[in-house]
Amino acid sequence: xxxxxxxxxxxxxxxxxxxxxxxxxxxxxxxxxxxxxxxxxxxxxxxxxxxxxxxxxxxxxxxxxxxxxxxxxxxxxxxxxxxxxxxxxxxxxxxxxxxxxxxxxxxxxxxxxxxxxxxxxxxxxxxxxxxxxxxxxxxxxxxxxxxxxxxxxxxxxxxxxxxxxxxxxxxxxxxxxxxxxxxxxxxxxxxxxxxxxxxxxxxxxxxxxxxxxxxxxxxxxxxxxxxxxxxxxxxxxxxxxxxxxxxxxxxxxxxxxxxxxxxxxxxxxxxxxxxxxxxxxxxxxxxxxxxxxxxxxxxxxxxxxxxxxxxxxxxxxxxxxxxxxxxxxxxxxxxxxxxxxxxxxxxxxxxxxxxxxxxxxxxxxxxxxxxxxxxxxxxxxxxxxxxxxxxxxxxxxxxxxxxxxxxxxxxxxxxxxxxxxxxxxxxxx
Numbered sequence: 001x002x003x004x005x006x007x008x009x010x011x012x013x014x015x016x017x018x019x020x021x022x023x024x025x026x027x028x029x030x031x032x033x034x035x036x037x038x039x040x041x042x043x044x045x046x047x048x049x050x051x052x053x054x055x056x057x058x059x060x061x062x063x064x065x066x067x068x069x070x071x072x073x074x075x076x077x078x079x080x081x082x083x084x085x086x087x088x089x090x091x092x093x094x095x096x097x098x099x100x101x102x103x104x105x106x107x108x109x110x111x112x113x114x115x116x117x118x119x120x121x122x123x124x125x126x127x128x129x130x131x132x133x134x135x136x137x138x139x140x141x142x143x144x145x146x147x148x149x150x151x152x153x154x155x156x157x158x159x160x161x162x163x164x165x166x167x168x169x170x171x172x173x174x175x176x177x178x179x180x181x182x183x184x185x186x187x188x189x190x191x192x193x194x195x196x197x198x199x200x201x202x203x204x205x206x207x208x209x210x211x212x213x214x215x216x217x218x219x220x221x222x223x224x225x226x227x228x229x230x231x232x233x234x235x236x237x238x239x240x241x242x243x244x245x246x247x248x249x250x251x252x253x254x255x256x257x258x259x260x261x262x263x264x265x266x267x268x269x270x271x272x273x274x275x276x277x278x279x280x281x282x283x284x285x286x287x288x289x290x291x292x293x294x295x296x297x298x299x300x301x302x303x304x305x306x307x308x309x310x311x312x313x314x315x316x317x318x319x320x321x322x323x324x325x326x327x328x329x330x331x332x333x334x335x336x337x338x339x340x341x342x343x344x345x346x347x348x349x350x351x352x353x354x355x356x357x358x359x360x361x362x363x364x365x366x367x368x369x370x371x372x373x374x375x376x377x378x379x380x381x382x383x384x385x386x387x388x389x390x391x392x393x394x395x396x397x398x399x400x401x402x403x404x405x406x407x408x409x410x411x412x413x414x415x416x417x418x419x420x421x422x423x424x425x426x427x428x429x
Contacts, residue, residue: 050090075094075097075098076102076104076105076108078094079091079094079095079105079108079109080108082094082112083108083109083111083112083115084112086112086115086116088112088113088116088119091108091109091112092109095109101135103130103135103136103137103138103141106126106127106130106135106141107138107140107141107144109123109126110123110126110127110130110141110144110145110148111123111140111144113126113148114144114147114148114151120148120149120151120152121148121152121154123144123145123148124145124148124149124152124154124157127141127145127148127161131164137164137168139170139173139175139176140175142161142164142165142168142170142173142176142179143173143175143176143178143179145161146158146161146162146165146176146179146180146183147179147182147183149161149183149187150179150182150183150186150187153186153187155187155188155189158180158183158184158187162180172201174200174202174204174207177196177197177200177207178206178207178210180193180196181193181196181197181207181210181211181214182210182214184196185210185213185214185217185218186217190214190218193211193214194211194214197210197211197214204233205231205233205234205235205237205238208227208230208231208232208233208234208238209231209235209237209238209241211227212224212227212228212231212238212241212242213241215227216241216242216244216245216248219249221245221249224242224245225242228242234266234268235268236262236268236269236270236271236274239258239259239262239266239268239270239274240270240271240273240274240277242258243255243258243259243262243274243277243278243281244273244277244280246258246281247277247280247281247284250284252281252282252284252285253281253285255277255278255281256278256281256290259274259278262274269301272303272306272308272309273308275294275297275298275303275309275312276308276309276312278294279291279294279295279309279312279313279315279316280312280316282294282316282320283315283316283319283320286319286320287320288317288320288321288322291313291316291317291320292325295313305329305332305333305334306335307333307335307336307337307339307340310329310330310332310333310336310340311337311339311340311343313326313329314326314329314330314340314343314344314347315343315347317329318343318344318346318347318350318351319347319350323347323348323351323353326344326347327344330344336369338369338370338371338372338375341360341364341369341371341375342372342374342375342378344360345357345360345361345364345375345378345379345382346374346377346378346381348360348378348382349378349381349382349385352385354381354382354383354384354385354386354388355382355386357378357379357381357382358379358382358383358386358388358391361375361378361379361382361395370403371399371403371405372405373405373406373408373411376395376396376399376403376405376411377408377410377411377414379395380392380395380396380410380411380414380415380418381414383395383414383418384414384417384418384421387418387421389418389419389421389422389425392414392415392418393418396411396415399411
């Protein structure tokens with residue numbers, strides 16, 4: 001696709017007039033726009049986006065201080081794509097090129113920092129800067145900003161943004177109302193979340209489901225069940241939330257009953273999170289047979305072995321006594337999160353395979369996965385099982401000095417057991 005963008009900047013064409021140059025730039029811009037419009041957000045297409053962007057720069061197509069509408073449109077499309085990829089560095093570079101970014105550009109940057117997960121506070125900094133520069137917000141500005149507040153639990157700031165949204169006349173916007181409900185529930189303001197729901201004149205399935213998850217979050221299972229039955233329409237998210245609530249509240253059999261009703265009575269197909277909740281129910285029941293059935297159901301219905309489903313399968317097989325199947329699932333996973341590595345390392349430790357746990361930890365380090373306190377709890381338990389005092393000391397020192405992790409009680413218990421073993425060896429020798 002990148003090769004489709006022609007190069008109009010010929011270094012030999014030194015006699016071109018300004019008018020000819022502008023015409024060529026405009027033609028190049030018009031060539032680039034359709035390429036960006038056809039983009040789909042996938043992992044492989046980000047490299048292609050960078051290639052097209054590089055060609056735009058080499059061909060001197062884009063001028064951020066130009067008054068040409070096509071230049072502005074091209075810049076905004078690049079910005080939208082980079083923020084959708086969570087490529088904040090490239091997005092920031094583009095944003096800084098704009099002399100007077102429009103509201104749409106500010107919204108993209110606030111949203112990009114929020115969905116990035118690690119820079120929600122920077123999203124709030126951008127929002128504050130937007131307000132101080134008197135950039136008029138629109139109906140998209142406030143939901144994005146409220147989501148940033150929810151992500152970093154900035155309760156006071158969220159209430160302030162809520163107040164400004166009311167003054168600006170956007171309080172009835174349904175997307176803002178959903179964001180506000182989620183924000184208040186996550187920040188411990190249950191009553192405020194309920195008030196937003198009660199004042200909604202129009203509700204859709206997202207409104208009801210957000211309220212449902214709020215009730216479940218605060219342990220109000222009976223109220224959640226009553227609300228669930230009142231819902232005019234229920235989707236897979238609603239059903240999955242109730243199934244998960246049953247598991248959390250120690251009712252794994254009820255979770256499977258809901259799973260059956262979801263498909264038989266309303267014809268709703270499960271998603272990955274539904275199966276993860278069912279696997280947790282199997283773990284609670286200690287039923288390897290039922291867990292294998294859920295696994296088989298996922299395979300037959302085309303579910304990919306993603307991060308969440310794969311990790312849940314590793315955890316279920318391990319806790320239900322089939323370490324071999326847990327390892328097979330682990331090895332089949334193309335992408336592994338820290339939770340996946342922790343689950344497999346801990347599983348080896350629980351089943352008395354301390355040496356395998358240490359080998360896997362070494363492989364984890366070779367793949368540049370940053371361990372956490374849970375990782376080292378499993379690793380130190382493996383050192384205790386293998387009675388490897390020297391390795392335990394090395395791992396404990398690496399945890400503190402190399403990873404900056406403050407030891408917790410479980411770490412100290414393992415180190416005491418290793419120390420006790422070392423003392424025993426000294427006495428016997």
